[in-house]
Amino acid sequence: MEFVGFSLRNNLFVAPMAGVTDRPFRQLCKKMGAGLAVSEMVTSNSLLYGSAKTQRRANHDGEVAPISVQIAGSVPEMMAQAARHNVDRGAQIIDINMGCPAKKICNVMAGSALLRDEPLVGRILAAVVAAVPDTPVTLKIRTGWDKSNRNALSILKIAEQSGIRALAMHGRTRACGYSGDAEYETIAAVKAQARIPIIANGDITSPEKARAVLDATGADALMIGRAAQGRPWLFREIEHFLATGTHLLPPRVAEIHQILLAHLEDLYDFYGIETGVRVARKHISWYTKGLTGSAAFRHGMNLLPDVATQQQAVNDFFCTLAEHSEHLSYAQTENNNEGLAA
Numbered sequence: 001m002e003f004v005g006f007s008l009r010n011n012l013f014v015a016p017m018a019g020v021t022d023r024p025f026r027q028l029c030k031k032m033g034a035g036l037a038v039s040e041m042v043t044s045n046s047l048l049y050g051s052a053k054t055q056r057r058a059n060h061d062g063e064v065a066p067i068s069v070q071i072a073g074s075v076p077e078m079m080a081q082a083a084r085h086n087v088d089r090g091a092q093i094i095d096i097n098m099g100c101p102a103k104k105i106c107n108v109m110a111g112s113a114l115l116r117d118e119p120l121v122g123r124i125l126a127a128v129v130a131a132v133p134d135t136p137v138t139l140k141i142r143t144g145w146d147k148s149n150r151n152a153l154s155i156l157k158i159a160e161q162s163g164i165r166a167l168a169m170h171g172r173t174r175a176c177g178y179s180g181d182a183e184y185e186t187i188a189a190v191k192a193q194a195r196i197p198i199i200a201n202g203d204i205t206s207p208e209k210a211r212a213v214l215d216a217t218g219a220d221a222l223m224i225g226r227a228a229q230g231r232p233w234l235f236r237e238i239e240h241f242l243a244t245g246t247h248l249l250p251p252r253v254a255e256i257h258q259i260l261l262a263h264l265e266d267l268y269d270f271y272g273i274e275t276g277v278r279v280a281r282k283h284i285s286w287y288t289k290g291l292t293g294s295a296a297f298r299h300g301m302n303l304l305p306d307v308a309t310q311q312q313a314v315n316d317f318f319c320t321l322a323e324h325s326e327h328l329s330y331a332q333t334e335n336n337n338e339g340l341a342a
C-alpha cells in the first residue's frame with residue numbers, strides 16, 4: 001500500500017509496544033510479513049536523551065525503511081524538539097502517542113490522558129508537524145477518555161487540521177484499560193469521516209479477525225500488538241489469508257526453531273549479554289506458550305543464567321517438539337493478554 005509517501009509491502013502494521021518492539025523484533029516482524037513497525041515510544045524529555053535506554057530505542061541501524069518512531073509527552077515545545085531529534089537520528093515517520101494508558105505516562109498528562117484536553121492536543125500536533133516539515137507525522141489514540149467521552153471524531157478533525165497524515169485507533173477508551181473486547185464501531189465512524197488513512201487496532205489475533213476488522217471498520221490498515229508477541233509470522237499468515245481466503249499451513253517446527261535462535265542472537269547483540277539473556281526470556285516464553293510441554297520448559301528456562309544454557313534449552317525443547325510433529329501445533333487458542341503495559 002501507499003502510506004504517507006512510502007510504498008509498503010502491505011497494510012499490516014506492528015503496534016508500538018514498550019519493552020517489546022525493540023529493533024530486533026521490528027526487523028523480524030518486517031521480515032515475516034509486516035508492512036510497517038512502529039518503535040517503542042521514546043520520551044520527549046531531553047534530559048533522558050543520553051540514557052542507555054533512550055539511546056537504544058533511537059537505534060535504527062540496519063532497519064528496513066520506513067522507520068517510524070513514536071514520541072510521547074505533553075509539552076508542545078518538548079514534543080517538537082523530540083521530533084526533530086529523532087528525525088536527525090533516522091526517523092522517517094514520527095508517530096505521536098496519545099493512546100497509552102500506562103499510569104507512568106498518564107500521570108504526567110501524556111499518552112491517552114491528553115485526549116481530555118483537545119486544545120492541548122491541537123497545540124502538540126501543530127508544534128510537531130511544524131518542527132519536522134519534511135517528515136510525515138502520524139497519531140495514535142484510543143477511542144476517548146471513557147465510555148461517555150468518546151471524542152475520537154473531534155480528535156480526527158483536530159488531527160486533519162494540524163497536518164497529521166494518518167490516525168491509528170485502538171478500539172478501547174482509556175478507562176477500559178485492556179478489559180472487555182475492543183469495539184470497532186467508533187473506528188468505523190471515524191473512518192467514514194476521515195480524509196487521512198485510518199489504522200484499526202485492538203484484539204486482532206488471527207487472519208479471520210483481521211478480515212472481520214477490515215470489513216467492520218473500512219480501515220486502510222490494521223495494527224497488531226499482543227498477538228504478534230512470540231508469533232511474528234502472524235503477519236505473513238494474515239497477508240496470505242487476506243489475499244487468497246485460504247490458510248497457510250502452520251509453520252514448520254524447524255523453521256521457528258531457527259527463527260527463534262536468530263532472534264536470540266540479535267537480542268544478545270543489541271542489548272549485550274546480560275540484559276540480552278533477560279530480555280530473551282520473555283520472548284522465549286511467548287514463542288513457546290501453548291506448545292506441548294512448554295509450561296515446565298518455561299519454568300526451568302527462566303532460571304538459566306547465560307547464553308549457552310539458554311540456547312541449549314531452546315534447542316532441546318524444539319528438537320523434542322520436532323520429533324512429535326513437523327508443524328507447530330498449539331494446545332489451546334492463545335489468549336495473549338500477558339505482558340500488558342498497564
Ligand SMILES: Cc1cc2nc3c(=O)[nH]c(=O)nc-3n(C[C@H](O)[C@H](O)[C@H](O)COP(=O)(O)O)c2cc1C
Pocket residue numbers: 015016017018019020040041070097098099100140170201202203204223224225226227339340341
Ligand atoms: C507491552 C505493551 C506495551 C505497549 N506500549 C505502547 C507504547 O509504547 N505506545 C503505544 O502507543 N501503545 C503501546 N501499547 C498499546 C499497543 O500499541 C496496542 O494499542 C494495544 O496493545 C492494543 O492492540 P492489541 O490488541 O493488538 O495488542 C502497548 C501495549 C502492550 C501490550
